[in-house]
Amino acid sequence: MNAVINVPKEWTERYAEGGQLKFHRAVGCAKCNKTGYKGRVGLHELMIADEPAKKLIQERARVAELFSRVVNSGMRTLKMDGMEKVLMGLTDLKMVRSVCVK
DSSP states (O other), rough: OOHHHHHHHHHHHOOOBBBOOOOEEEEETTTTTTTSSOOOOOOOOOOOOHHHHHHHHHHHOOOHHHHHHHHHOOOOOOOHHHHHHHHHHHSSSHHHHHHOOO
């Protein structure tokens, strides 16, 4: 699962300010009725099966093996997409956790 390990490095390169990642938090105002949220932001997870992934599916490979393959080929999980949107300042960790962590 090398891609999972490299994701924070990629995020650091893309979103860090002075070498530090900034986690945004919702702050309320009159426009959002003091909630800190206005509108909606979608979190997405899409697996596009390349030929090696299709072969694993046909062979009924273990879920962990398929997961490793698709993440290494660039898929982002729902949690990963949510975390990236936190780093972009589009949402906060509280909302991502409410959707992704059960």
